[in-house]
Amino acid sequence: MASLAQAGDLDDVKRRGELRWGGDLQGGEPYVFEDEQRPGERQGFEVEIADALARELGVRARFMQNDWSNLVPALERGDFDVILNGLEETAERRARIRLSLPYYTYGETLAVRADSAVTKLADLAGRRVGTLNQTVASDILEASRVEVVLYEGQQEPYLDLARGRTEAVLLDHVIADRYGCPLKELRCLPDDVARGHYVLGMGKDAPALQGAVNQALLRLRQTGELERILRRWKLWDARQQPVEAAAAGAPSVSVARGAGALPSPSPSNAPARHFGAGHALLFVKGALVTLLISLLSFALASPLGIALATLRLYTGRPGRWLAAAYVEVFRGTPLLLQLYVLYFGLADVVRLGPITAAVLGLALNYGAYEAEVYRGALSSVPHGQTEAARALGLSRWQALRHVVFPQALRTALPAVTNDFVALLKDSSLISVITVVELTKRMTIVAVELRDWVTPGLMCAALYFMLSFPLARWARRIERSLEPARPAAAESTTGGAA
Amino acid sequence: MSDHVIRLEGVGKRFGARQVLRGIDAEVRPGAIVSLVGASGSGKTTLLRCLNGFETIDAGRIQIAGHTVGPDLSDASLTLLRADVGMVFQDYQLFPHLSVLDNLCLAPQVVRQVTRPEAERRARELLEQVGLGDRHGARPSELSGGQKQRVALARALAQDVEVLLLDEPTSALDARTRDEIIGILRGLVKGAAAPLTLLLVTHDLHLAETLSDEVWTLVEGRLTQVAT
Numbered sequence: 109m110a111s112l113a114q115a116g117d118l119d120d121v122k123r124r125g126e127l128r129w130g131g132d133l134q135g136g137e138p139y140v141f142e143d144e145q146r147p148g149e150r151q152g153f154e155v156e157i158a159d160a161l162a163r164e165l166g167v168r169a170r171f172m173q174n175d176w177s178n179l180v181p182a183l184e185r186g187d188f189d190v191i192l193n194g195l196e197e198t199a200e201r202r203a204r205i206r207l208s209l210p211y212y213t214y215g216e217t218l219a220v221r222a223d224s225a226v227t228k229l230a231d232l233a234g235r236r237v238g239t240l241n242q243t244v245a246s247d248i249l250e251a252s253r254v255e256v257v258l259y260e261g262q263q264e265p266y267l268d269l270a271r272g273r274t275e276a277v278l279l280d281h282v283i284a285d286r287y288g289c290p291l292k293e294l295r296c297l298p299d300d301v302a303r304g305h306y307v308l309g310m311g312k313d314a315p316a317l318q319g320a321v322n323q324a325l326l327r328l329r330q331t332g333e334l335e336r337i338l339r340r341w342k343l344w345d346a347r348q349q350p351v352e353a354a355a356a357g358a359p360s361v362s363v364a365r366g367a368g369a370l371p372s373p374s375p376s377n378a379p380a381r382h383f384g385a386g387h388a389l390l391f392v393k394g395a396l397v398t399l400l401i402s403l404l405s406f407a408l409a410s411p412l413g414i415a416l417a418t419l420r421l422y423t424g425r426p427g428r429w430l431a432a433a434y435v436e437v438f439r440g441t442p443l444l445l446q447l448y449v450l451y452f453g454l455a456d457v458v459r460l461g462p463i464t465a466a467v468l469g470l471a472l473n474y475g476a477y478e479a480e481v482y483r484g485a486l487s488s489v490p491h492g493q494t495e496a497a498r499a500l501g502l503s504r505w506q507a508l509r510h511v512v513f514p515q516a517l518r519t520a521l522p523a524v525t526n527d528f529v530a531l532l533k534d535s536s537l538i539s540v541i542t543v544v545e546l547t548k549r550m551t552i553v554a555v556e557l558r559d560w561v562t563p564g565l566m567c568a569a570l571y572f573m574l575s576f577p578l579a580r581w582a583r584r585i586e587r588s589l590e591p592a593r594p595a596a597a598e599s600t601t602g603g604a605a
Numbered sequence: 606m607s608d609h610v611i612r613l614e615g616v617g618k619r620f621g622a623r624q625v626l627r628g629i630d631a632e633v634r635p636g637a638i639v640s641l642v643g644a645s646g647s648g649k650t651t652l653l654r655c656l657n658g659f660e661t662i663d664a665g666r667i668q669i670a671g672h673t674v675g676p677d678l679s680d681a682s683l684t685l686l687r688a689d690v691g692m693v694f695q696d697y698q699l700f701p702h703l704s705v706l707d708n709l710c711l712a713p714q715v716v717r718q719v720t721r722p723e724a725e726r727r728a729r730e731l732l733e734q735v736g737l738g739d740r741h742g743a744r745p746s747e748l749s750g751g752q753k754q755r756v757a758l759a760r761a762l763a764q765d766v767e768v769l770l771l772d773e774p775t776s777a778l779d780a781r782t783r784d785e786i787i788g789i790l791r792g793l794v795k796g797a798a799a800p801l802t803l804l805l806v807t808h809d810l811h812l813a814e815t816l817s818d819e820v821w822t823l824v825e826g827r828l829t830q831v832a833t
Contacts, residue, residue, distance in 0.1 A: 496698035500712035501687035514702045
């Protein structure tokens with residue numbers, strides 16, 4: 109398979125006749141995105157740059173979809189030849205892979221609410237500021253004294269800002285101009301917080317490809333092709349002047365750094381770090397968030413499930429129908445979708461905080477599963493038990509409460525424990541609504557350390573430490589609830605048989 | 606005191622197209638032990654279930670322990686009825702999640718709002734009467750069939766009922782245990798402070814003859830013979 113071939117240097121690209129470039133369609137307009145009119149077709153200024161570069165190299169361009177935050181590891185794995193997707197030039201990346209000359213200069217734009225008094229980043233100390241994960245903007249924010257809120261898509265940070273969940277958003281002007289500044293609730297500050305470059309990334313062992321790409325970029329500048337592409341996408345602005353200087357041959361990093369009194373976009377110059385006590389502490393914190401949210405949501409999901417099961421088994425048609433519909437809807441749609449709808453979709457109706465939305469989302473989803481567990485458990489209690497209770501004068505409700513429920517709970521316990529362990533792990537999905545729990549913490553640290561093994565093992569160990577004692581405890585409860593074996597009874601009747 | 610505790614007048618019951626009980630007239634005086642016999646499908650269990658409102662009758666009238674059981678019976682009046690008319694099931698249906706003592710205390714505490722100490726006192730008394738005074742802490746699964754039947758009896762009596770309905774009380778027991786149960790039933794009726802009436806469905810003619818004051822025979826939903 110071509111996609112599994114080693115990341116090639118120039119020879120491989122020429123022999124294959126195609127330049128495989130990696131990007132993420134979720135990055136959206138104007139980078140690379142799916143054509144609404146022609147599904148499956150891609151557009152964006154980076155599509156045109158890729159086509160132009162491939163033409164210069166005498167090959168075809170071929171797009172490879174990849175999750176944005178994993179573009180660098182995927183390049184190193186050899187999934188494609190170049191990264192071309194708003195990849196910012198940083199010292200860390202320069203140390204890890206080969207970077208091309210810049211093809212675009214971006215400015216970090218700070219967006220605030222229209223009525224905000226904030227005029228600069230320093231005004232935001234201690235406040236919540238949104239950005240995208242693993243961007244230069246997030247590095248800048250981490251280095252300042254704000255509380256960083258990480259998102260996965262570029263529209264959500266601005267929507268949350270408009271709704272008051274954050275105080276500001278820091279992102280590239282390309283994103284800000286399209287997704288943030290046009291919102292009437294928001295205002296973008298005129299001065300860039302920092303400037304940097306978009307570059308192509310290439311494998312460490314592809315020096316010839318790097319040279320060829322740089323040559324091709326220079327030719328695209330000289331012929332005016334790059335400017336034409338950028339103008340077509342309304343991306344050409346005053347910021348692009350230093351790039352012209354770079355095109356003239358000056359080393360790009362120093363040009364960018366020397367362009368003004370702007371802070372360096374890359375606060376870290378010492379990328380080689382190891383997993384230490386500080387990371388361990390962050391992991392434990394993440395594990396506590398995971399545990400807390402799991403406990404809270406399961407504490408809600410269980411009564412919800414019991415209520416739904418009761419409604420379905422013991423009430424009239426409307427109640428039964430309602431409970432069945434609830435179960436089918438919440439069990440039949442992805443939890444991820446439910447979290448998005450709850451947090452972003454319903455934000456104009458109810459403005460839930462991230463933790464509240466996470467707890468509620470997990471509870472509503474797992475409530476449907478618990479309903480089925482309890483329905484099965486309640487049905488498994490023999491009808492004779494209800495009759496015996498009713499014959500003693502207990503009402504329908506009293507018979508349920510004192511005779512059927514206690515027996516059903518015991519039957520349900522193994523499945524319920526199982527579901528709690530599943531929820532513990534499913535809770536990693538809540539990172540999409542900005543909650544930093546254990547798995548999110550792991551990915552952040554892993555990317556920072558360029559190591560997935562130690563953080564991954566640490567993360568797995570913590571999940572295990574959370575779930576294993578629980579499974580043991582549940583087993584013990586189960587055993588204590590089990591009726592004792594009727595060993596003594598046999599001798600009483602056995603003799604006469 | 607009236608001269609009867611149960612009175613059936615033209616009682617009829619059908620399941621769909623099948624007529625299960627047809628025009629049954631009968632009376633039982635307080636303190637009597639009545640056995641109801643008949644082939645399978647003759648309607649004896651259905652008649653028993655009509656007496657405590659598990660099945661509703663389509664025709665006629667039942668008077669039992671001062672209650673009138675008609676075709677339409679509310680939940681509240683069912684609760685009142687069952688406080689005076691107890692039932693023991695063929696398969697006992699003890700509550701497996703509760704101890705023997707709690708099996709006996711549940712209904713008095715929940716239905717009659719009797720305090721725990723009072724319910725427990727009465728429960729221990731009944732367990733002594735059925736010869737299980739030392740088994741109050743056991744779980745039902747730890748008991749033999751005969752012991753289960755005795756707990757079921759005690760549980761049904763814990764509300765001080767006037768009438769006790771028993772469905773096949775000895776069918777699952779061996780001969781010796783059956784005789785024990787017969788002795789206990791007799792003792793319960795004799796030793797009761799207020800008259801206790803037993804109506805039992807059985808296949809066991811020995812039981813019917815040795816224990817009861819009257820034997821009723823049902824044939825295809827009709828009461829054909831009342832022997833004393």
